[in-house]
Amino acid sequence: xxxxxxxxxxxxxxxxxxxxxxxxxxxxxxxxxxxxxxxxxxxxxxxxxxxxxxxxxxxxxxxxxxxxxxxxxxxxxxxxxxxxxxxxxxxxxxxxxxxxxxxxxxxxxxxxxxxxxxxxxxxxxxxxxxxxxxxxxxxxxxxxxxxxxxxxxxxxxxxxxxxxxxxxxxxxxxxxxxxxxxxxxxxxxxxxxxxxxxxxxxxxxxxxxxxxxxxxxxxxxxxxxxxxxxxxxxxxxxxxxxxxxxxxxxxx
Amino acid sequence: xxxxxxxxxxxxxxxxxxxxxxxxxxxxxxxxxxxxxxxxxxxxxxxxxxxxxxxxxxxxxxxxxxxxxxxxxxxxxxxxxxxxxxxxxxxxxxxxxxxxxxxxxxxxxxxxxxxxxxxxxxxxxxxxxxxxxxxxxxxxxxxxxxxxxxxxxxxxxxxxxxxxxxxxxxxxxxxxxxxxxxxxxxxxxxxxxxxxxxxxxxxxxxxxxxxxxxxxxxxxxxxxxxxxxxxxxxxxxxxxxxxxxxxxxxxx
DNA sequence: CGCGGTTTTGACCGGCTTCAAAGGGAGTGG
DNA sequence: CCACTCCCTTTGAAGCCGGTCAAAACCGCG
Numbered sequence: 001x002x003x004x005x006x007x008x009x010x011x012x013x014x015x016x017x018x019x020x021x022x023x024x025x026x027x028x029x030x031x032x033x034x035x036x037x038x039x040x041x042x043x044x045x046x047x048x049x050x051x052x053x054x055x056x057x058x059x060x061x062x063x064x065x066x067x068x069x070x071x072x073x074x075x076x077x078x079x080x081x082x083x084x085x086x087x088x089x090x091x092x093x094x095x096x097x098x099x100x101x102x103x104x105x106x107x108x109x110x111x112x113x114x115x116x117x118x119x120x121x122x123x124x125x126x127x128x129x130x131x132x133x134x135x136x137x138x139x140x141x142x143x144x145x146x147x148x149x150x151x152x153x154x155x156x157x158x159x160x161x162x163x164x165x166x167x168x169x170x171x172x173x174x175x176x177x178x179x180x181x182x183x184x185x186x187x188x189x190x191x192x193x194x195x196x197x198x199x200x201x202x203x204x205x206x207x208x209x210x211x212x213x214x215x216x217x218x219x220x221x222x223x224x225x226x227x228x229x230x231x232x233x234x235x236x237x238x239x240x241x242x243x244x245x246x247x248x249x250x251x252x
Numbered sequence: 253x254x255x256x257x258x259x260x261x262x263x264x265x266x267x268x269x270x271x272x273x274x275x276x277x278x279x280x281x282x283x284x285x286x287x288x289x290x291x292x293x294x295x296x297x298x299x300x301x302x303x304x305x306x307x308x309x310x311x312x313x314x315x316x317x318x319x320x321x322x323x324x325x326x327x328x329x330x331x332x333x334x335x336x337x338x339x340x341x342x343x344x345x346x347x348x349x350x351x352x353x354x355x356x357x358x359x360x361x362x363x364x365x366x367x368x369x370x371x372x373x374x375x376x377x378x379x380x381x382x383x384x385x386x387x388x389x390x391x392x393x394x395x396x397x398x399x400x401x402x403x404x405x406x407x408x409x410x411x412x413x414x415x416x417x418x419x420x421x422x423x424x425x426x427x428x429x430x431x432x433x434x435x436x437x438x439x440x441x442x443x444x445x446x447x448x449x450x451x452x453x454x455x456x457x458x459x460x461x462x463x464x465x466x467x468x469x470x471x472x473x474x475x476x477x478x479x480x481x482x483x484x485x486x487x488x489x490x491x492x493x494x495x496x497x498x499x500x501x502x503x504x
Numbered sequence: 505c506g507c508g509g510t511t512t513t514g515a516c517c518g519g520c521t522t523c524a525a526a527g528g529g530a531g532t533g534g
Numbered sequence: 535c536c537a538c539t540c541c542c543t544t545t546g547a548a549g550c551c552g553g554t555c556a557a558a559a560c561c562g563c564g
Contacts, residue, residue, distance in 0.1 A: 203542085214544080
């Protein structure tokens with residue numbers, strides 16, 4: 001069912017662009033996604049506690065929905081998707097996380113969704129007890145959780161109110177750093193093209209966007225026909241104009 | 253546009269059922285929603301810090317998307333919906349929260365969505381600084397955030413993969429305590445009927461479920477025609493059999 | 505009773521899904 | 535080197551679910 005994406009963890013790390021705060025713009029101009037300033041207590045914890053970093057292949061399951069939530073994972077590199085299944089097999093990818101994000105936190109003691117790597121990934125495995133007991137670490141955990149919530153809010157809008165084309169355009173914009181979010185830097189002078197690499201199969205994209213693979217494929221073909229994007233090797237998508245794609249997201 | 257729901261804060265409080273842990277079942281059988289054990293640090297904070305409880309009418313805006321996130325609100329009673337708007341006016345209600353939940357937390361310094369009361373509500377207003385600075389309070393905050401995340405995951409599945417009927421059935425089940433969630437107690441002996449009071453207009457329900465008012469209305473009418481529910485006074489819905497409604501949610 | 509609002513119902517339409525088949529790319533083996 | 539296979543992806547045709555537009559019904563209220 002899933003394409004075996006050939007990629008190692010190092011390549012994945014290079015792909016995930018750093019999104020630092022934008023200084024000196026007066027109004028806060030950081031992106032909504034992933035703005036985690038260095039947290040000393042967290043850094044100290046990682047240096048001292050018994051944690052291990054595991055390297056996982058693409059399409060490796062980190063944990064299953066409803067299993068006891070023994071571990072918390074910090075994504076060090078790569079991308080991980082979180083999904084839930086309905087009884088009849090329908091799948092919804094509820095979130096996609098990358099470096100710096102924490103997953104596996106749970107209120108109930110059971111994982112509320114499954115986690116599967118999209119790319120080769122390095123994940124740090126933490127003991128649930130260690131993280132939950134320490135007051136000092138909660139501030140860092142707190143930031144991670146708030147980031148996830150804002151991401152989930154955006155996703156709810158996408159799933160509930162956007163057309164197929166708007167969903168696909170929004171999806172593509174996810175992979176363009178510093179664009180289409182709060183603090184968008186606008187098109188660079190003398191060109192606004194960008195190539196993004198989709199490390200997901202059409203099935204995974206469809207399950208993330210709440211569509212079918214056929215619809216995802218059709219929308220991409222249509223965008224290609226209209227000259228908005230060009231597709232190289234199925235997983236490399238070149239946008240002639242990022243702004244033009246952004247205008248299709250339904251946000252503006 | 254919105255029906256002025258006649259309800260005071262006290263009635264709202266009575267409506268929100270407590271969902272305690274289920275002891276003695278071996279496997280943890282608590283619900284996924286709202287399982288916040290008493291947090292002494294939090295309780296002490298509320299007793300000491302300069303916080304105030306405000307009583308708000310139904311359909312009162314607590315804060316707007318993109319406004320500076322100065323305050324954090326704890327819902328003391330009533331229900332509050334969080335929503336986002338697209339530029340052309342499409343609205344998606346991303347979450348509905350009730351007593352014990354915290355809203356208004358933000359990574360970016362700006363609220364990422366708007367908050368509006370659905371019912372008359374009591375809300376405790378907290379200073380962002382006070383909450384964020386204290387390490388001790390973060391444990392409580394984190395529990396609230398994790399609960400929200402699990403709720404948002406469920407909502408993503410609903411919006412992305414469920415049919416109109418499954419969405420409406422899932423929505424109705426939200427208001428039946430201890431049923432349709434982990435730890436469902438099953439039908440009571442000698443009858444499984446339940447009346448729920450919807451304190452939302454059709455428009456609000458539709459915006460929550462990612463549908464139109466017409467579709468919500470049609471689905472409810474259809475359920476009524478088939479004898480699954482009966483509707484009294486537009487906002488009171490009686491389910492002849494909770495189990496039967498639950499089977500329409502798509503979860504089983 | 506009439507008025508303004510929401511909700512329901514009807515008719516029609518269109519976007520997305522479904523089902524089916526063809527196309528394409530990577531790996532394998534003769 | 536090329537044929538073959540296995541997936542995944544793309545494309546086509548048809549159907550349906552939910553959206554859109556419009557009108558009627560309902561409801562509380564002055």
